[in-house]
Amino acid sequence: AWRKFTPKPFSTTEEFEKETVRHIETTLARSLYNCDEAAAYAGTALAFRDRLVLDWNKTQQTQTFADQKRIYYLSLEFLMGRALDNAMLNVDKKDVAREGLDDLGFRMEDIISQEHDAALGNGGLGRLAACFLDSMASLNYPAWGYGLRYRYGIFKQEIVDGYQVEVPDYWLDFNPWEFPRHDITVDVQFYGNVNRWQDDEGKQQSSWEGGEIVKAIAFDVPIPGYKTPTCNNLRLWGSKAASGEFDFQKFNSGEYESSVADQQRAETISAVLYPNDNLERGKELRLKQQYFWCAASLYDIVRRFKKSKRPWKDFTSQVAIQLNDTHPTLAIPELLRILIDIEGLEWDEAWNIVQKTFGYTNHTVLPEALEKWSVPLMQHLLPRHLQIIYDINLHFLQFVERNFPKDREMLSRVSIIEESSPQMVRMAYLALIGSHKVNGVAELHSDLIKTTIFKDFVKIYGPDKFTNVTNGITPRRWLHQANPRLSELIASKLGGHEFLKDLTLLHKLESFVDEKEFRKDFRDIKYANKVRLAKHIKEHNGVTVNPAALFDVQVKRIHEYKRQQLNIFGVIHRYLQLKSMSAEDKKKAQPRVSIFGGKAAPGYWMAKTVIHLVNQVGKVVNSDPDVGDLLKVIFLEDYNVSKAEIITPASDISEHISTAGTEASGTSNMKFCLNGGLIIGTCDGANIEITREIGEQNIFLFGNLAEDVEDLRHAHLYEKYELDPQLAKVFESIRSGTFGDAGQFGALLNGIVEHGDYYLVSDDFASYVKTQELIDESFKNTEEWTSKMILSVARMGFFSSDRCIDEYAEAIWNVEPLVPKEDE
Numbered sequence: 077a078w079r080k081f082t083p084k085p086f087s088t089t090e091e092f093e094k095e096t097v098r099h100i101e102t103t104l105a106r107s108l109y110n111c112d113e114a115a116a117y118a119g120t121a122l123a124f125r126d127r128l129v130l131d132w133n134k135t136q137q138t139q140t141f142a143d144q145k146r147i148y149y150l151s152l153e154f155l156m157g158r159a160l161d162n163a164m165l166n167v168d169k170k171d172v173a174r175e176g177l178d179d180l181g182f183r184m185e186d187i188i189s190q191e192h193d194a195a196l197g198n199g200g201l202g203r204l205a206a207c208f209l210d211s212m213a214s215l216n217y218p219a220w221g222y223g224l225r226y227r228y229g230i231f232k233q234e235i236v237d238g239y240q241v242e243v244p245d246y247w248l249d250f251n252p253w254e255f256p257r258h259d260i261t262v263d264v265q266f267y268g269n270v271n272r273w274q275d276d277e278g279k280q281q282s283s284w285e286g287g288e289i290v291k292a293i294a295f296d297v298p299i300p301g302y303k304t305p306t307c308n309n310l311r312l313w314g315s316k317a318a319s320g321e322f323d324f325q326k327f328n329s330g331e332y333e334s335s336v337a338d339q340q341r342a343e344t345i346s347a348v349l350y351p352n353d354n355l356e357r358g359k360e361l362r363l364k365q366q367y368f369w370c371a372a373s374l375y376d377i378v379r380r381f382k383k384s385k386r387p388w389k390d391f392t393s394q395v396a397i398q399l400n401d402t403h404p405t406l407a408i409p410e411l412l413r414i415l416i417d418i419e420g421l422e423w424d425e426a427w428n429i430v431q432k433t434f435g436y437t438n439h440t441v442l443p444e445a446l447e448k449w450s451v452p453l454m455q456h457l458l459p460r461h462l463q464i465i466y467d468i469n470l471h472f473l474q475f476v477e478r479n480f481p482k483d484r485e486m487l488s489r490v491s492i493i494e495e496s497s498p499q500m501v502r503m504a505y506l507a508l509i510g511s512h513k514v515n516g517v518a519e520l521h522s523d524l525i526k527t528t529i530f531k532d533f534v535k536i537y538g539p540d541k542f543t544n545v546t547n548g549i550t551p552r553r554w555l556h557q558a559n560p561r562l563s564e565l566i567a568s569k570l571g572g573h574e575f576l577k578d579l580t581l582l583h584k585l586e587s588f589v590d591e592k593e594f595r596k597d598f599r600d601i602k603y604a605n606k607v608r609l610a611k612h613i614k615e616h617n618g619v620t621v622n623p624a625a626l627f628d629v630q631v632k633r634i635h636e637y638k639r640q641q642l643n644i645f646g647v648i649h650r651y652l653q654l655k656s657m658s659a660e661d662k663k664k665a666q667p668r669v670s671i672f673g674g675k676a677a678p679g680y681w682m683a684k685t686v687i688h689l690v691n692q693v694g695k696v697v698n699s700d701p702d703v704g705d706l707l708k709v710i711f712l713e714d715y716n717v718s719k720a721e722i723i724t725p726a727s728d729i730s731e732h733i734s735t736a737g738t739e740a741s742g743t744s745n746m747k748f749c750l751n752g753g754l755i756i757g758t759c760d761g762a763n764i765e766i767t768r769e770i771g772e773q774n775i776f777l778f779g780n781l782a783e784d785v786e787d788l789r790h791a792h793l794y795e796k797y798e799l800d801p802q803l804a805k806v807f808e809s810i811r812s813g814t815f816g817d818a819g820q821f822g823a824l825l826n827g828i829v830e831h832g833d834y835y836l837v838s839d840d841f842a843s844y845v846k847t848q849e850l851i852d853e854s855f856k857n858t859e860e861w862t863s864k865m866i867l868s869v870a871r872m873g874f875f876s877s878d879r880c881i882d883e884y885a886e887a888i889w890n891v892e893p894l895v896p897k898e899d900e
């Protein structure tokens with residue numbers, strides 16, 4: 077009987093308009109006579125949301141009844157960006173919507189840009205999680221994401237007088253993409269104490285008592301796949317006081333403030349995303365966030381499993397959980413606690429389940445980014461989990477002792493507990509020990525973790541526990557959506573858009589590399605994308621840039637290891653050269669626009685100084701008549717996913733210039749290359765594999781190698797050390813006040829001159845400058861440059877996140893795709 081009432085999705089322009097207008101007039105209760113762009117966006121989003129929901133329900137139903145494993149991707153960050161454009165492309169109805177909106181008097185681009193970015197992440201790790209959700213849905217894998225519903229995502233960056241100012245990102249005002257599930261809640265416990273006793277059979281029992289309870293409420297977000305009925309789920313947890321709104325007893329007895337305080341304390345847990353990228357800070361609230369989210373997610377996963385009435389031994393054939401870095405590591409002791417304390421399993425059986433269930437992805441070897449939590453803090457907040465961690469450690473160390481009886485030092489090196497004061501829990505070791513596979517995110521990085529931070533563990537478990545899955549990006553968003561004209565040009569050559577589902581098909585473009593018309597079309601598209609970015613720069617920075625100039629882009633989080641300072645010192649070097657150049661030589665010089673973007677963690681002073689320096693240099697250079705169009709320096713405010721969609725297709729060259737061995741993978745390098753932008757980079761992260769794929773004649777590599785970094789650092793500290801002479805000139809000009817008060821930049825320069833140049837800026841400066849000169853010459857040769865662009869795009873097939881997901885599915889998760897059943 078239900079079937080005949082099931083709504084049908086719109087398909088024609090007229091039906092789309094009807095649905096949109098219906099939503100504006102009824103759902104939003106707005107009159108069409110004062111329908112502005114915001115209302116048109118809301119109506120359009122709701123019309124598309126209806127379509128997704130139908131597929132979503134069907135997908136979840138199919139997954140529930142199939143006898144198959146589901147993937148659970150646990151990540152504290154999902155950097156999703158906007159959803160509407162993506163939804164329109166995935167259901168293949170963007171043209172219908174464009175026509176319909178046009179009829180109603182709106183421009184598609186204006187409507188799309190009404191949407192606020194969902195910015196629940198810092199950078200690479202969070203965007204990777206978003207690309208993975210897109211790929212899992214597009215490949216029909218039954219998968220759920222689990223995360224936190226932050227009230228405030230990553231802060232909005234404003235630039236005031238050249239300085240970064242952080243403004244709160246309140247993004248939930250109107251969010252049609254989330255469904256609050258007030259009926260799906262979990263009580264999460266904190267603090268309290270542990271009772272231990274022997275039961276009637278003499279078995280040791282533990283239970284966690286007392287403390288306080290915070291309620292987790294589910295908010296579900298549909299994740300549509302590209303041109304497939306699969307629509308997966310992203311479940312984000314929000315926190316609320318367990319007692320409901322506020323404590324009425326307290327309220328009625330006059331304690332107004334404390335009744336509201338409980339509520340506020342609970343809601344603080346999901347209030348804000350920590351804005352640190354690759355830096356860990358042992359804050360109690362962060363640990364509370366981690367446990368709150370792990371406990372709610374695990375409860376939910378176990379609840380779903382128990383509904384299927386299977387025995388516990390089947391758990392590992394139904395559930396695979398991937399840990400996105402160490403942030404969700406508490407899921408390991410939490411699952412043990414559920415299995416042992418609540419479900420009554422024996423340690424060995426529970427441990428076996430846990431190890432088979434979890435996989436752990438490492439994203440960094442930087443020591444300052446490795447998570448550690450103090451034992452006293454853990455004892456206070458999660459007393460039962462600390463005991464379980466001790467038990468895990470005991471079993472593990474006994475195992476190590478049996479196998480390496482002669483190596484006494486090994487035990488303290490590999491112990492989960494660091495014997496410092498206070499003692500610390502090493503989360504990466506816990507994650508590794510509790511998982512069946514550990515992977516790095518690019519070949520070099522996966523090799524490095526085996527020889528540095530996890531060296532002992534390779535001896536203990538053997539090399540097979542470790543694997544590599546090189547990162548990738550979704551071609552739907554980063555080619556088709558961000559660069560529709562290039563996507564159409566490729567489709568016209570390849571006979572359709574199949575390459576968006578199988579990116580390796582791009583290789584067929586190679587056979588057109590010498591076609592004159594194709595080459596021109598390719599260049600025209602790059603130029604049009606640059607015109608669009610130039611317009612954005614004019615509007616936001618008030619600077620006119622010439623779209624014919626070489627656009628040189630570095631956009632990513634600001635971090636010393638990523639070396640934006642090397643870039644800006646290179647820009648100053650260029651400026652000084654231009655200043656001393658004859659008019660004759662200037663005619664031959666290659667005009668360039670240096671574009672920077674990225675956020676600094678609010679407490680990271682060195683990173684903020686770099687932003688300030690870029691802006692100061694821009695102020696001087698951009699108004700210097702000696703330089704004119706030959707050099708412009710731009711800092712783009714508030715770099716985020718939707719800005720990346722404009723910037724990425726508009727670059728001629730982009731910079732991926734980390735100190736070798738420090739950038740685990742990088743993913744924007746892939747985005748630029750896929751859009752016909754060339755790369756200047758170090759031999760680091762995925763740059764190495766990009767080079768292997770596209771050929772070394774199509775990329776500009778420079779600098780010292782990872783294997784030499786340690787010796788160089790040592791030499792800086794203990795041997796005579798001389799600054800690169802060209803860099804010394806740059807520093808002189810900064811110190812003489814060319815770019816404003818030199819005192820501001822003292823720490824930045826001294827880190828290099830006096831404190832050992834940890835990131836090897838001086839060591840790499842000469843080869844960096846030389847490589848930039850090579851780029852100028854190469855760019856002037858338009859034909860040579862065009863071939864490099866086309867061949868790069870043609871050879872990027874490997875870097876689709878679809879390939880990553882198939883690798884995870886095969887080597888780590890052991891899951892198969894599952895296509896939702898269509899109604900008969």
Ligand code: 26Q
Pocket residue numbers: 198199200201202204350352353354355356357362439440445447517547739740741742743761
């Ligand atoms: C940890 C503890 C406390 C507070 C914050 C954090 C924290 C938060 C975010 C630590 C690290 C991050 C983010 C790390 C990150 O984005 N890493 C990047 O991951 C990408 C995807 O694998 C790689 O391509 C980059 O190379 C890597 O830097």
